[in-house]
Amino acid sequence: MNAASYAFAMLFYLAVLVMAAGLATRILTYWRTPAPLKIPTTPAPVTSAGVGFRMAREILLFESLFKSNLWIWGLGWVFHVALALVLARHLRYFTEPIWPWVTLLQPFGIYAGFAMVAGVLGLWARRIFVERIRYISTISDHLMLVLLVGIASSGLGMRFIAHTDVIGVKLFFLGLMRADLHPLPGDGLLYVHLALVAGLMIIFPFSKLLHAPGIFFSPTRNQADDPRERRHIAPWAEQLELRR
Amino acid sequence: MAVELKAPALREYPVVPALQSDAMKDVVSYVANEKIQEAIGFPGKLDEGWQERAISKMGDLLGKYRSLRVFMDACVHCGACTDKCHYFIGTQDPKNMPVARQDLMRSVYRRYFTTAGKLFPRLVGARDLTRGVLDDWFRYYHQCSECRRCSVFCPYGIDTAEITMAGREILDAVGYGQKYSNEIIGKVHRIGNNLGLPGPALRDTLLGLEEDVKDETGVDVRYPLDEKGADVLLVTPSADFFAEPHVDSLIGYGKVFHAAGISWTLSSYSSEAGNFGMFIGNYEQLRKIAMRIREAALELGVKRIVVGECGHAWRVAYSFWNTLVGIGAGGKDPFAIELQRQLDPRHKQPTHICELTWDLIERGALRFDKDANDHRTITFHDSCNVARGSRMGDAPGGQFEIPRNIIRAVANKFVEMSPEVTRERTFCCGGGGGLLTDELLDLRIKGALPRMESLKQVVDNHGVNFMATICAICKAQFTKVLPYYGFKMSMVGGVHQLVSTAIRLGDSH
Ligand code: SF4
Ligand code: SF4
Numbered sequence: 190m191n192a193a194s195y196a197f198a199m200l201f202y203l204a205v206l207v208m209a210a211g212l213a214t215r216i217l218t219y220w221r222t223p224a225p226l227k228i229p230t231t232p233a234p235v236t237s238a239g240v241g242f243r244m245a246r247e248i249l250l251f252e253s254l255f256k257s258n259l260w261i262w263g264l265g266w267v268f269h270v271a272l273a274l275v276l277a278r279h280l281r282y283f284t285e286p287i288w289p290w291v292t293l294l295q296p297f298g299i300y301a302g303f304a305m306v307a308g309v310l311g312l313w314a315r316r317i318f319v320e321r322i323r324y325i326s327t328i329s330d331h332l333m334l335v336l337l338v339g340i341a342s343s344g345l346g347m348r349f350i351a352h353t354d355v356i357g358v359k360l361f362f363l364g365l366m367r368a369d370l371h372p373l374p375g376d377g378l379l380y381v382h383l384a385l386v387a388g389l390m391i392i393f394p395f396s397k398l399l400h401a402p403g404i405f406f407s408p409t410r411n412q413a414d415d416p417r418e419r420r421h422i423a424p425w426a427e428q429l430e431l432r433r
Numbered sequence: 434m435a436v437e438l439k440a441p442a443l444r445e446y447p448v449v450p451a452l453q454s455d456a457m458k459d460v461v462s463y464v465a466n467e468k469i470q471e472a473i474g475f476p477g478k479l480d481e482g483w484q485e486r487a488i489s490k491m492g493d494l495l496g497k498y499r500s501l502r503v504f505m506d507a508c509v510h511c512g513a514c515t516d517k518c519h520y521f522i523g524t525q526d527p528k529n530m531p532v533a534r535q536d537l538m539r540s541v542y543r544r545y546f547t548t549a550g551k552l553f554p555r556l557v558g559a560r561d562l563t564r565g566v567l568d569d570w571f572r573y574y575h576q577c578s579e580c581r582r583c584s585v586f587c588p589y590g591i592d593t594a595e596i597t598m599a600g601r602e603i604l605d606a607v608g609y610g611q612k613y614s615n616e617i618i619g620k621v622h623r624i625g626n627n628l629g630l631p632g633p634a635l636r637d638t639l640l641g642l643e644e645d646v647k648d649e650t651g652v653d654v655r656y657p658l659d660e661k662g663a664d665v666l667l668v669t670p671s672a673d674f675f676a677e678p679h680v681d682s683l684i685g686y687g688k689v690f691h692a693a694g695i696s697w698t699l700s701s702y703s704s705e706a707g708n709f710g711m712f713i714g715n716y717e718q719l720r721k722i723a724m725r726i727r728e729a730a731l732e733l734g735v736k737r738i739v740v741g742e743c744g745h746a747w748r749v750a751y752s753f754w755n756t757l758v759g760i761g762a763g764g765k766d767p768f769a770i771e772l773q774r775q776l777d778p779r780h781k782q783p784t785h786i787c788e789l790t791w792d793l794i795e796r797g798a799l800r801f802d803k804d805a806n807d808h809r810t811i812t813f814h815d816s817c818n819v820a821r822g823s824r825m826g827d828a829p830g831g832q833f834e835i836p837r838n839i840i841r842a843v844a845n846k847f848v849e850m851s852p853e854v855t856r857e858r859t860f861c862c863g864g865g866g867g868l869l870t871d872e873l874l875d876l877r878i879k880g881a882l883p884r885m886e887s888l889k890q891v892v893d894n895h896g897v898n899f900m901a902t903i904c905a906i907c908k909a910q911f912t913k914v915l916p917y918y919g920f921k922m923s924m925v926g927g928v929h930q931l932v933s934t935a936i937r938l939g940d941s942h
Contacts, residue, residue: 223498230821233824235829247588253586256585258586261513312511315512320452321449322511325533329557399506400507403506404588404589406499408499409581410589417755419763420755420756420766421756426756429716
C-alpha cells in the first residue's frame with residue numbers, strides 16, 4: 190500500500206459521502222417544498238399513469254428537447270445514452286461475479302466512450318460558436334465540459350493506448366466497498382481518471398447536474414391535469430382559509 | 434415622447450435573429466406610486482434595507498414554490514429555449530431569451546442561496562443583488578408575458594413565467610411594483626372589475642345591448658345583471674362590456690343562452706373574470722380576487738359558473754379556482770363543501786363558454802346560418818394561457834379542438850396557420866401578462882412579430898380576413914398592433930362574435 194492508494198481511498202469515501210448526503214439533502218428539499226398551484230404545461234395527461242408515461246418519455250427520449258432543437262437533442266441524447274452504457278460497463282469493477290447483462294453490454298460500453306466524447310464536443314462547439322448559447326454560458330458550464338471530456342478521454346486512453354491493470358483496479362474498488370484496502374495500480378492516466386470522477390461526484394449536488402433529480406420534481410411535467418376534479422392545495426395555502 | 438414606433442420587417446424565412454445587447458433597455462414599464470402600492474398592501478416605495486428584504490422574500494418564495502426551487506437549480510444552459518420567446522425574436526435583446534431572463538434571478542439565487550455561488554461567484558455566474566440588477570429585474574420581468582412557450586421546449590419543463598412571477602412578487606415586496614397591474618388590482622377590489630366600471634354604468638351598458646340586439650334581430654335577448662336564482666353566473670372580462678370587438682362576443686354569449694333557454698346572469702359585484710393577481714405572482718391577491726366570484730356565486734345562488742372569452746382568466750378559473758376558493762369538485766374541506774352543495778355536479782365547474790356552446794351544438798340545441806359568416810375567411814389564434822395552462826372538455830388538447838369545432842360549426846371558411854405556431858406552440862399576442870399598457874407599446878409591437886408573420890402567410894395564401902381568438906387581451910393587443918403591420922384592426926374578433934353572426938334565435942319572426 191502506497192500513499193496514493195490511501196489518498197484515493199479517502200478521496201472516494203469522501204466523494205461518495207458528499208454526493209450521497211448532498212443529493213439526499215437536495216432531494217429532500219425538493220420533496221418538502223410544496224407546489225401550491227396546478228401548473229402542468231398543457232396539454233398534459235389527466236391521470237397519474239399518463240404522467241408516468243410523460244415523464245418516461247422526457248427521461249428516456251428527451252421529448253421536449255426533441256420538439257425544441259434537433260441539434261441539441263441529438264448531441265445531448267447520444268451523450269446521455271453513451272454515458273449510461275459506460276456507467277453500466279463500469280459495474281464490472283464493482284461486482285464479483287460480474288452480472289451477465291453487464292458482460293453482455295461490455296463491447297457496446299467501450300465504443301460508447303467515443304460517442305460520449307463526440308456528444309460532449311458537439312455540445313461544446315455549440316456553446317462556443319452559437320452566439321445565443323455563448324451569451325448564456327458561464328465559466329462553470331465550460332469547466333463541466335472539460336471535466337467530462339477529461340474523464341472520457343482518460344478512460345479511453347487506458348483502454349486503447351496505455352492499458353492499465355484492470356484487475357488491480359477492481360481489487361482496489363472491491364476492497365473499498367468492503368473496507369479492506371488494496372493497493373491501487375500506480376498509473377498516471379488512472380490517477381487522472383479517478384481524480385476527475387471523484388471531482389465530478391463531489392460537485393454533483395452543488396451544480397447544474399441537479400437537473401438529474403430536478404426533472405422528477407418539475408411541476409410542469411409531473412402534475413396531472415385534473416384541477417377541476419380534484420382539489421389541490423398546499424399546507425401553507427390552507428392556512429389562509431382559516432383566516433376568514 | 435415623439436419617438437415614432439415602427440414594426441420590425443416581416444421575415445420571409447424566420448431565422449433566429451442575431452443578438453443586440455440592451456436593445457430594449459429603455460423600454461420600461463411605469464413604476465407604481467405609493468398610493469397604488471399601499472392600496473393593495475405593498476410597501477409604497479423602495480426604502481433603505483430593500484436588499485435584505487428582497488433576499489428574504491426570495492428565500493420565502495423558494496420555500497413555498499417547488500417550481501421556483503427546482504427551476505433555479507435544474508437549468509443546464511443548454512440553450513434550447515433561447516429562440517422560443519416572441520419578445521426575443523421581435524427585439525433581439527438577449528435578456529429576452531427565456532434562460533437569460535431566468536438567469537437575472539438565478540445569478541442572485543446562486544450568490545445568496547448556494548454554496549458554489551457563495552464561494553466562487555464568478556465561476557458560476559453569481560452576482561450580488563445591486564440596484565442595477567434590481568432595475569434589470571423590473572425591466573425584463575416586465576418584458577415577459579408569462580406565456581409559457583419556453584416551458585414547452587425546455588427538457589426540464591422550466592417555465593420562465595414562474596420566475597417572472599416570483600420576480601414581480603419580490604419587486605412588489607420591496608415597494609417596486611408595476612403601475613399598470615397594481616392599479617388594476619386596486620380597481621377590482623374597489624369597484625369589482627379591472628376597468629373600474631361601476632354597477633349603474635354596467636346596467637346601462639347591458640340595457641343598451643339589449644336594445645341593439647333587438648334592433649338588429651327583432652328578438653328580445655336579455656343581458657341580465659344580479660338576478661338571483663339564475664342557473665348560470667357568467668363571469669367575463671370587463672372589456673367585454675364596452676371594448677370593440679369584445680362586446681360582440683358578449684352579445685354572442687347572450688344569444689347562446691337565449692337560444693338554448695338557459696337562465697343566466699352577470700354580477701356587478703364580480704364583474705371581472707380577469708385576475709391580475711396571477712400576473713404579479715401573488716397568491717393572496719390571486720385568491721382575494723377569485724374570492725369575489727365565489728361570493729357572488731353564493732349570493733346569487735347559481736348552479737353553474739361559466740367563464741367568458743379570456744385567456745389568463747380561464748387559466749386561473751380552470752387551473753386555480755378549485756385550489757384558491759373551492760370552485761370545482763373533490764374538496765373535502767368545509768370551505769369547498771359549502772360551494773359544492775350549491776353547484777350542480779353534473780356540470781364541470783367552472784365551465785368555459787366554449788365548452789358550453791360546443792356541448793349545446795353537439796346536442797343539436799343550437800342552429801346556425803353558416804352562410805352568414807361567408808364574408809369571412811377565418812383563422813384561429815390560440816391564446817397562450819388557454820393553450821398551455823388549461824384545458825377544455827374531457828381530453829387533453831380539448832382547448833384546441835373545441836373552439837375550432839365551434840368555428841367550423843358556424844362558418845364555412847376556416848384556415849389553419851402553420852402548425853409550428855399554433856396549439857401548444859402558439860405565440861403570445863405580445864400583450865399578455867400585465868404588459869397591455871401604452872408605455873410598453875414598442876415591446877408589444879415587436880413581440881407580435883411572430884404571430885404577424887404566420888398571419889401574413891394565411892392572408893396571402895388563403896385570403897384570411899378574420900383572426901378569431903378567445904382572449905380579451907389578445908383582442909385588445911391585436912386591435913392596437915395589427916395596423917402597424919399593415920393589417921386592418923377589425924380583422925380580430927372573438928369566437929362568439931362568429932357564433933353571434935350565424936346563430937338562429939328560435940323565436941325570431
Ligand atoms: S413565458 Fe413567454 S414571454 Fe416569458 S420568457 Fe417564456 S416565452 Fe418569453
Ligand atoms: S431549455 Fe431549459 S435547461 Fe435549456 S437553457 Fe432553457 S431553461 Fe435552461
